Amino acid sequence: MVNITKSKMTRFNYNQWVSYFSQNDLHRLKINFSNEQEISEKNKNLIFPSIRAFQKGEGSDGRYLMRSVDDYINKNGQKEYHDAMQWFVKEENCHSAYLKEYMDFYKIKPAKHSALDFIFRKLRQFSGLKSEITTLVTAEMIALTYYDALSKCIYSPALKSICKQMLHDELAHIIFQSHTLNRLNLNKFDNLIRIILMEVTSVFVWCAFHKVFMAGGYDFGSFMKENMGYLRQSIFLAESNK
Ligand SMILES: [Fe+2]
Ligand SMILES: [Fe+2]
Secondary structure (H helix, E strand, O other): OOOOOOOHHHHOOHHHHHHHHHHHHOOOOOOOOOOOOOOOHHHHHHHHHHHHHHHHHHOOOOHHHHHHHHHHHHHHOOOHHHHHHHHHHHHHHHHHHHHHHHHHHOOOOOOOOOHHHHHHHHHHOOOHHHHHHHHHHHHHHHHHHHHHHHHHHOOOHHHHHHHHHHHHHHHHHHHHHHHHHHHOOOOHHHHHHHHHHHHHHHHHHHHHHHHHHHHOOOOHHHHHHHHHHHHHHHHHHHHOOO
């Protein structure tokens, strides 16, 4: 598990996040498929159900999210948060595009529906920015464990490079969202909700995609430990300097 609490990004304000995202955008991943070898049917069945679900989950126009952001800004100021979040939505759409490009290479059709994505979207829209960010960051912490497992479970240099980029970007996203949660002044009850949400979501994701996690070296215990460890760090960041 990466220690995110020591990163210099934990001290970023929203203007610094805008420059981080705009710089990161200049170095987008170009996926190299020249070293790919044919993937067996067994391995396709192993990886693509979860890749299709995550591809759907990563992509969104962010309309509802940006409405919550603008509501928040109207009440609390911090106009630069709007730009930072727009860059964030753009980066998430790049993630979706990487996975789509990989699926296209292996002629895998995108998912029209994903139960996981549906649940996350409903939870996010529950009550404004706080639930949006709480749910988003929960998904991003589980994504860290997922992309780590996915990068190890089959031989595919292109997939490995995508996962490496995802891990790099998602770590920053967790720090970014934790910064916002810090500003939203979460209380003990909110933290309890975060813990329950992480536990329930992790169990759900494990049930759906445990084969990928197991092929990537996780068992249920280490999977939960990893997710809860990231949550502990995010709660720490959301509570620091109060
Ligand atoms: Fe993402
Ligand atoms: Fe993310």
